[in-house]
Amino acid sequence: MEEITVQFMLNGKAVRVETPPAFTLLRLLRERLGLTGTKPGCERGECGACTVLLDGEPVNSCLILAPQVEGREVLTIEGLADGDKLNPIQEAFIEKSAVQCGYCIPGMIMSATALLDTNPEPSRDEIKTAISGNLCRCTGYTKIIRAIEVAAERIRKR
Amino acid sequence: MTSYRYIGRRVPRIDARDKVTGRTVYSTDRYSENMLRARVLRSSLPHAKIIRLDVSRARELPGVEAVLTHEDIPGHNGFGIVTPNWPVLCVDRVRYRGDALALVAARDEETAEEALSLIEVEYEPLPIIETPEEALREDAPLIHEGGNIQHSMDIPPKGDVEKGLAESDIVIEETYSTQFMEHAYLETEGGVAIYDEEEGVITVWCGDQYAFRDQLQIARSLDWDPLKIRVIGSPTGGAFGGKDEISVQIHLALLAYYTKKPVRLHWSREESIVAGPKRHAMKTTFRIGMGNDGKLKAIDVKVVANTGAYDTIAGPVLNLSLESSPGPYKYPQSRFRGISVYTNNAMGGEFRGFGAAQVVFGLEQELDKLAERLGMDPIEFRLLNAVEEGDISALGHRLQTSVGIKETLEAARKTDLWRDREKIKRDLNAAARYKKFGVGVASEWHAVGLGVGLPDFSNIIVEIHEGGEIILRTGAIEIGQGNLTAYAQMLAEALGCDIEKIKVIHGDTFESPDSGTVTASRSILINGNAILDAVKTLQPKLIEIAADKFGIPGDELEYSDGRVSFRSDPDRTLTLAELADHAGSSGVPIKVTGTAVFATSDKDFGDGLPHNYYTYITQIALVGVDTGTGEVEVLKVISLPEMGKAINVDGVEGQCEGAVVMGQGYTLYENVVVEKGEFKTTGFATYILPTALDVPEQETVIVEKFEKSGPFGAKGVGEAPTVPVTPAIVNAIYDAVRVRFKKLPITPEAVLEKMRDLAGTEER
Amino acid sequence: MKFNYRRAGSLKEALEILSEGDESLKILAGGTDLLVMIQDKLISPGVLLDINGLEELKGIEESNGRIRLGALVSHGQIAADKLLREKALPLVESCGEVGSPQIRNRGTIGGNLVMASPSGDSIPALYVLGAEVSLKSRDGERVIPIEDFFTGVKKCVIRPDELLISITFPALGPDDRGFFKKLGQRKALAISKVSTAAVLTLRAGVVVSIRIALGAVGTTVLRAPRTEAFLTGKSLAPEVITEAARLCAEESRAITDIRSTGAYRDEMAGLLLARGLEKLA
């Protein structure tokens, strides 16, 4: 199949890239754009490891075709920190030891980012719902939920 | 109490920053120009003879760089941690649905995929053996020439168990069965290999648990010098025992060797479920006798494991089932017998909790039943029978390291949840329309280390470089458990330096020494001791360097807190950086090796039994059972582990929290369903893991006990908390609705049926 | 995966393309079913026609007491919509329980209907709301009552040259009540083992009319006419609810599969109805 060109905003910068039409956004990010922070865990929408924000909304990048992001805005884990300065969610994940093997963590942080962008004062249940599409096999979620609560508090205080 | 700067505190993980920014490079994150994509052809039947295997059409497809079969394996066509009878590529027979027949490497995934479809295989189906019962029948076809019993183990009996049972006032007997369980690490098996023709070196990056064993297994199959195989196994996106065995390693090395190009192979989720090892399905029969005084008198255990088609590490798993089966309690008479049986079902293998999860599920229900017969409180009953340090165990060996089971039970008794459980349940019951609540408890002892007679050692290297950078080299793999941070803490504490100065180089057979496998909850204890050993060698060395620099005898100097100073004038010091600079300028790098070997038990029953160290743990669960739907909600779990000294409090809590949810999944949802050798669960839509909305609130109460032979008093904690959580939940369900379960997982359908049966008997 | 990608610029263009009769072409909406089917190799289309740019297929509106949903409206949009919460509660409850936030952000109501899975969560809700489905081809438009739309497991009446454009249904009035309840294997990312939706008009505590629909218990979503008839004209007393649950379970025709057993599903169809009614009583 002939490759096609897509242009979109990726982590705040305009990109233009060739892609096979049947590539998922997940594969485009990893194999063509070198952004391997977005992980494959099932490629069926069932684990959330591939979560990125599309126009601010969390989506499974394994279920979006690369050509579909034409003209849109994609945010990945690599786009969260400002240089060396981490965002409050990343900081809280470190501080609260919410990370173990780390493979689910980029997706988890993207879901948390989408939540706190729209709801800076989430209840514990809202946090759980927001990450309910992100499976983690290591942590039991406890410290992840706590880290998101701590990040929310910090963001509110700013 | 010694006051520590790093030990026993909440220390943020040294690898967390890279993990939250997406910068950590896992082996499956490696891509490069001209990297080939590999795929494996798997058997389409669970049991068959291979009549014909024709790869010629696949080889001709444009874009295909290699198609390999068993004929292309230069060395031994098999792998396995204990007995290497698992074929790298099958020759004339397939024994389960995950068996590999051929490998393809092509320019892209799509071409590789197409090439697979062009491989022609003709099979002659053989009868499919699903269960050990079928495999043990007289007329059963043999899965391996030597017979269908893979391994059997009888621990030398202690006393006369039949007599003990006959003399008991109360004897109960029950059989429990458990399902195959999937590790479900989020990163499936995968990696990349490169062959450097000039150096003759094959490098394999792959998530694993023991790069040095992989190195040997690859070398054996490629007939290659192991020292020319570099395996980099760290970090990996979860392992839980499932990455201790070979998965992609040999296939990758073969393809790199034949194509001379970088090759990438990453299993799909379905492939991971079908081909990879699982927690063994087992059946366990208990006969337990007790006196009217509540003292246990005798235990007779029989375990039958469904091990699947090949060996991997099934023998040791079964052995640990037997060792774990009596729990940390005293029985004057005992007998433990087990067999592990080949089938064409899923592959049984290593899994966090290693044989214990299957048996403790039954044992701890039996104990609750016994306590109930006497009207005793479940914790009192366990306390009455619990072992102490110095006691002879149920198996007959002396418990010569720290034993904290009583302390965990006593701490459990003091928790609000246990103390106020009647009121808590009353309040919850009053507020809920459709639910009944219950609280349950269970305990375990979990072996730490590989066991007597097995090579259970570690080597580590510590270097101090100019500028004061400290490098710790260890072969251990970071599988998520946080061991790198714990090692850095121990080294920083022992050296008295800042943890930020330490860099850990890990899991690379060319860059780090062999520290043994990261399994068996062993890595803190053994690598910690190796680190302390290195520091012991390092300190005199540092003093020697300082003596050289100052031109005075070494005995006028002393080492403390990251510096060497004059005994006579403590303000005159040399820092590590200054020492390293001096050593560097005189051309002597500071580099020391530390080693450690596990101390072993006073008895040797063969095959690694028994162990010398155990984690002791008690867990309490609060559940709500929906009496209309049968759904079980786990509301709260408290884990009370005794693992010696906690090196990193966050680390211990994290291990417990993750383990509890794993145990919850095992208890309520997870099940690898295989019918007639065909997998019905092939992904996360059918293999059900708990989500954030399903999990309990958790608390970890660390019960510390100093273990004199452990680093800073530590043992290990990685596995134990996965285990008693299951019977704790089951005992809590019983407390709520008075039904018991002999089979996992406990689905709402099963709960409802049991409750019906109970209502039926009560009416009658 | 190997296929070509086309983006439809306008409804007219999309319908033109569909009229060409390319059998290897598949319509791509949210992709949450389609891409999974392709990954699982259940289908291997040659071209995907992306309809996400079609404005005519978007939006949630009310006019003259009827609500119109464009086929591309996502589960997430429905779950968060204030108007729908007030006037189509069962639909809001059902879409709110689809998959995960990520799936709800992408999965569309149109896709849920065309997939025609008996466990499609929006379907029982649309049954009890009395929805109609608008299908359009180059040659014209047809409007089909939802209950005539499905013909079997993953089968519906849409033709390959048609697009599902919109779904309409009457807004619920002040005396109307409704709910959707489902049981899955866990609390999120759960395909329904069984689901029950109902809309009823209650006056002075008496059921004036009621519609009940059951998901995942038959080859299509089912109505429960005998249970509906039994409840009509009755007040929601405990013994009435118990009897309704029993009848409803009888009307359910579930089978056993990897997720659950037929008997359990049948019984739960009734139990979910009872629980919904108890809350309204």
Ligand SMILES: Cc1cc2nc3c(=O)[nH]c(=O)nc-3n(C[C@H](O)[C@H](O)[C@H](O)COP(=O)(O)OP(=O)(O)OC[C@H]3O[C@@H](n4cnc5c(N)ncnc54)[C@H](O)[C@@H]3O)c2cc1C
């Ligand atoms: C992890 C996961 C969890 C899920 N959980 C649930 C759940 O809990 N409940 C549930 O009901 N579903 C669930 N689903 C299924 C799926 O998300 C829904 O069915 C969704 O509504 C499908 O919509 P879509 O827009 O993604 O459809 P697509 O995948 O884009 O399309 C599905 C089918 O409909 C056709 N189609 C789509 N739109 C139109 C149109 N306008 N006109 C004509 N044909 C069209 C396509 O050609 C295709 O054949 C889940 C899916 C996943 C992957």
Ligand code: FES
């Ligand atoms: S990889 Fe996309 S959801 Fe699992």
Ligand code: FES
């Ligand atoms: S940290 Fe390992 S899967 Fe979440």
